[in-house]
Each structure stands twice: as C-alpha cells, then as structure tokens.
Amino acid sequence: DVKVTQSSRYLVKRTGEKVFLECVQDMDHENMFWYRQDPGLGLRLIYFSYDVKMKEKGDIPEGYSVSREKKERFSLILESASTNQTSMYLCASSLVLDTPYNEQFFGPGTRLTVL
Amino acid sequence: QQQVKQSPQSLIVQKGGISIINCAYENTAFDYFPWYQQFPGKGPALLIAIRPDVSEKKEGRFTISFNKSAKQFSLHIMDSQPGDSATYFCAASGRDDKIIFGKGTRLHILP
Numbered sequence: 613d614v615k616v617t618q619s620s621r622y623l624v625k626r627t628g629e630k631v632f633l634e635c636v637q638d639m640d641h642e643n644m645f646w647y648r649q650d651p652g653l654g655l656r657l658i659y660f661s662y663d664v665k666m667k668e669k670g671d672i673p674e675g676y677s678v679s680r681e682k683k684e685r686f687s688l689i690l691e692s693a694s695t696n697q698t699s700m701y702l703c704a705s706s707l708v709l710d711t712p713y714n715e716q717f718f719g720p721g722t723r724l725t726v727l
Numbered sequence: 728q729q730q731v732k733q734s735p736q737s738l739i740v741q742k743g744g745i746s747i748i749n750c751a752y753e754n755t756a757f758d759y760f761p762w763y764q765q766f767p768g769k770g771p772a773l774l775i776a777i778r779p780d781v782s783e784k785k786e787g788r789f790t791i792s793f794n795k796s797a798k799q800f801s802l803h804i805m806d807s808q809p810g811d812s813a814t815y816f817c818a819a820s821g822r823d824d825k826i827i828f829g830k831g832t833r834l835h836i837l838p
Binding site: 616643645652653654655657660662670702704706708713714715716717718719720721 | 733736759761768769770771772773776778816820824825826828829830831
C-alpha cells in the first residue's frame with residue numbers, strides 16, 4: 613500500500629513565523645501535490661511537482677513556496693505565516709502514467725492554526 | 728472552464744435510502760472523473776472513477792452515472808449505511824496529472 617505521511621497532524625504558529633510542512637511518500641511516485649482544504653471551498657491546489665527540483669504553481673500559490681530536493685519528499689513553506697493561512701493542508705502523490713486515469717494518494721493532513 | 732460544480736453541499740439520508748450527489752463540468756478536455764471519499768481526520772481516498780466512454784459504472788453499492796452530452800455526472804449510494812457518512816468529492820482530470828475537485832458534499836446517514 614502507498615503511504616503518504618505528513619510531519620505533523622496539528623501545528624500552531626504565530627503570525628510572521630516561517631512554517632515548514634513536510635510530506636514523504638514511500639512508493640517512488642513522480643508527482644507530488646500540496647492542497648489546502650477549507651469548509652465550503654473543497655480542495656484547492658497550492659503547488660505540485662513532477663520531478664525532483666521541479667515545481668509548478670497551482671491555483672493559490674500566493675504566500676507559499678515549495679521544495680523538492682528528493683523524490684520522496686515535498687515540503688511546503690509559508691515564508692511569513694498569516695492568519696488567513698489557517699487551514700487543513702493535504703499532501704498527495706501519484707505515478708506518472710501515459711493516461712489521465714491517475715489516482716492520487718493523500719496523507720492524513722496537517723491542521724495549521726496561525727495566531 | 729476548469730471548475731467542477733458539486734451539489735448539494737450537505738445531505739442527510741435515512742439508513743437504507745439512496746444518497747445522490749451531482750456534479751457538472753465545463754471543460755470537454757476532461758477525460759477521467761473520479762470520486763473521493765474522506766472520513767473525519769483522514770485524507771481523501773479514491774472511491775470509484777469513470778471514463779467518458781461509458782455511461783455507468785457500478786462497484787458494490789456505489790454507482791457513477793455519466794451524461795457526456797450534458798457534461799454531468801453523479802454518485803448514487805444504494806442502501807446507504809451509517810458507515811458511509813463522510814465527505815465526498817467529485818473530480819475531473821485531463822492529461823496533465825492534475826485533478827480538479829468539486830467543493831465537497833458532507834453526507835450524514837441517520838441510523
């Protein structure tokens with residue numbers, strides 16, 4: 613079974629702090645994704661990566677950056693946390709297939725609160 | 728064009744009843760339509776998916792109905808059980824490995 617793990621289940625930070633959210637997958641997947649989940653807004657893509665050191669902006673990249681130095685690890689960085697970044701953050705991974713029938717595997721999420 | 732519209736936002740169904748969640752899309756380049764199920768405290772997980780070359784797919788009590796001309800698809804849960812209580816996301820994707828998710832439906836099955 614694919615396992616996607618996230619470094620923290622709950623995190624509380626102060627406004628202006630630099631925040632690192634870590635995600636690790638153990639199935640050699642090429643693709644990795646960061647989403648945020650807010651009530652009534654569903655899952656919104658922040659950034660994704662097709663390969664090591666590759667990154668692409670998603671729908672809501674403002675205020676975030678990412679790092680992928682190793683294939684299995686994808687980090688989300690909040691350079692200067694703000695209260696409107698309080699949310700549930702979900703990491704996902706998937707294989708690169710020659711079809712669109714591509715399942716994403718999600719981690720359990722990190723609930724971040726910015727005070 | 729990239730949106731997937733999902734309704735209702737929340738749904739309450741009696742045990743044994745049929746739960747129906749509807750979705751609509753605009754982008755005709757989408758060619759894969761998965762549904763994800765999320766239990767509290769967990770990440771979403773793939774439940775069932777359909778390709779646009781078929782009009783229906785059934786897996787156990789879960790059925791996707793797909794109407795290509797109307798650009799609509801729906802999830803039916805037959806004989807709904809309390810264990811089905813979860814948030815359900817419809818989604819769509821094309822060839823860029825990205826998935827566009829609907830906003831989710833919170834389903835509650837009354838015992």
